[in-house]
Amino acid sequence: MLTRRRLAALASAAMLPATAVRAEERWPTKLLRVLVGSAPGSSVDAPVRAVCQRLSERFGVSIVVENKVGAAGTIAASEALRAPADGYTLLIGTNGELVNGEFLWRNSGRTFPYDPAKDFVPVALVQRGAGMLVVRPGLGVNSLAELVAKAKANPGKLTIGSGGVGSTVHLVAELFNREAGIDTLIVHYRGSPPTLMAIRSGDIDMMFATPFEIIDFVKQKDMIPLAVSHTQRIPMYPDVPTFAELGLPNVINLPFVTFCVRSGTPDHVVRTLNQAVIEEIAGGPGKPPLTSPGRESPPLTPEQLAAFITHERERWADIILKAKIAT
Template sequence: MLYQRTLSLAFAAAMAFAAAPHASAQQYPSQPIRLIVPTAPGGVADIVGRTFAQKLTEGGKTAIVENKTGAGGAIAADFVAKAAPDGYTVFVGFHATNAILPHLQKLNYDAQNDFIPITIAARTANILVVNPNVPAKTMKELVDHAKANPGKVTFASQGNGSTGHIVGEQFKQVAGIDIAHVPYRGGAPAVQDLIAGHVNMMFDVLTLAVPQIQGQKVRPIAVASPKRVPLIPDVPTVAESGFPQLESGPWFGFFVPAKTPQAVVDFLYAEAKKAFESPDVQAQFEKQGLTAMLGTPAETKKFVADEYARWGDVIKKGNISAN
C-alpha cells in the first residue's frame, strides 16, 4: 500500500514537472520582458527595441530596454544565449551578431543553435556611393575605373565585419577588381572622410546616406535593394546595374534563447507583427528608409541561416579576419 502510494506521489510530481513549462507559457507574460539591445542608444537596433517595448506596454504588458554594448554586439548575444529560456529575455539581434561575427572570431555563443528567431522587424539596404570627384556614374564605369587603377581606389566601411565591409569585399570578388579597404569606427567618420575625398567610395547604409545624396555631398551609384527606393527613385538597383549578388543591408530582429516554449515564441511573434504593422510605425519606417519584414519564426530561421551561409562564403573566399 505504501509502495503504491509512493508510486502515485512520484507519478503526480513527474506530471506536474512536465506540465510546468506549458503552464508557465500559458501565463506568459506575468513579469516584465527585457529587450536586450547590443548597441548604444539612438541606432536602428535601439529604435527597434524601444518601438517593440512601447507597443507591448501600450497593449498592457510591461517591457523594458537594456543596452548592453561591447564586442560588436557579442556581449549582449552571449548574455541572452545563456539566459533562462522563458521569454523574459529577448535579444534584438542583427546581421553582425547572428550572421557575420561567427565567421570572423571565436565567440562564447553559437549563433546558429543558441537562439530561436522570432522575426526580422526592420531591414534597410546598403547603397554604393562615391565622392563626387570619382569619374564614375554607373557601376560599369566604377569597375572600369578600378581596373584602370588597381590598388589605388579605396572603399571605406563602418568597421571590420560591418555589412559595408563584407559587401565591399564581395564587390571585389564578383567584379574582379583590386580596391583597398579602409575601416572606420562607425559610419559617421567614414562618411566624413568620403565627403572630404580621403576615400573614394563606400557601401553606406541607406537611412544615413539619403541626406548626403540629397545634399549632393556624395554621388549614388546603385542601391543594394530588390527594388528602387522611393526616397531616391532615380538611383538604380545593383541588379539593374548587373550585380544582383550584391543585394544586401543591415537587418534587426528578435531572438530568444533555445528551448523557449513554442507558445512564448508564438506570442512574441504575434505581438511583434502587430506592433510593426501599425500605421504609425510604418510611417516612421518609411521616413527612415526601413522596411519591416515580419516573416514567421520558421521563415526567419531560414533567412538568418541563408545570411549566415552567404557571408561565411564571402569571408572565407576573401580570407577576411576581424583585425
C-alpha cells in the same frame, strides 16, 4: 451512487488540468528584459525601443531595454543564454550576433562563445535594409559601369570606406570587389559618421551607406548614388538601380535587426511575440508604422525569418572565410 455534489466535484477536478495549461500559456505576465549589443540611440537601439514601447502597452507589462555593448554583441548574447528559456529575456540579434561574428572569430583562431544557429531562435523581424554605393562627385564617374571601368584601369588605387573590420559595410565592399572583378583599397574607420566625413572631404572615393543617412548629401550633390544592394529598388531612391539590374546580381546586403529567444523557449511564446511585433510595427488607427525610412519590415513567420538568416550565414561565411577577414 453519484450524488449531485459528487458530480460537481468530479467536474471541477476534470477542469483543473485545462485551467492550469491555460495559465501557463499566458505570456507575458511580468517584466521583460531586452538585451541589445549596440549603444543607446544607435540604428539598432532606436527602432527596438520604439517597438518595445508599443509592446509594453499591448501586453500591460514593463519592458526594460539593456544595452550590453562590446565584443560585437557577444556580451549581450552570452547574458541572454544564461537566462531561463522562458521568453522573459530577449536578445536583439543582428548580423554581428547571428551571422558574421562566428566566422570572424574562426579566422582569428578563437572559439566563438555560442552557436548562433543552435542556441537562439529568431522570432520577429524589426527591420532590414539595403545599402547604397555612393561616390564622391570629384571622382568623375556617374554610373556603376564607369566606376568599374575606372577601377579596372587603376587597380588598388581607388578607395572605399568601411565602418570597421568585419562590419557589414566592410563585407559588402569585399563582395563588390569580388563580383565586379576589381581591386579597390578598403579603408577602415570607426563607424559610419567618420566614413561619411571622409568621402565628403575627398579622403576616400566611395562607400556603402544606409539610404536615410545620406539623403541630404545626395540632395546637395555631395554624393552620387550608383546602385542599391537589394533585390529591388527602394522607395526613397526610385531612380537608383539595383546591382542586379546592372549585371551584379550577387551584390546584396540586407543588414537586419530581430528579436530572438533562447532555444527551448515554448512555442506559444514565439508565436505570441511574432504576431505582436508584426502588428505593432505595421501600426493602425492612431499608430503610424514604425519602419525607418529606407528600411523594410516584411511580416515574416519565425520559420521564414530563420530561413532568411540561414541563407545570410551561408553567403557571408563564404566571403569572410575566403577573404580571411578576422577580428
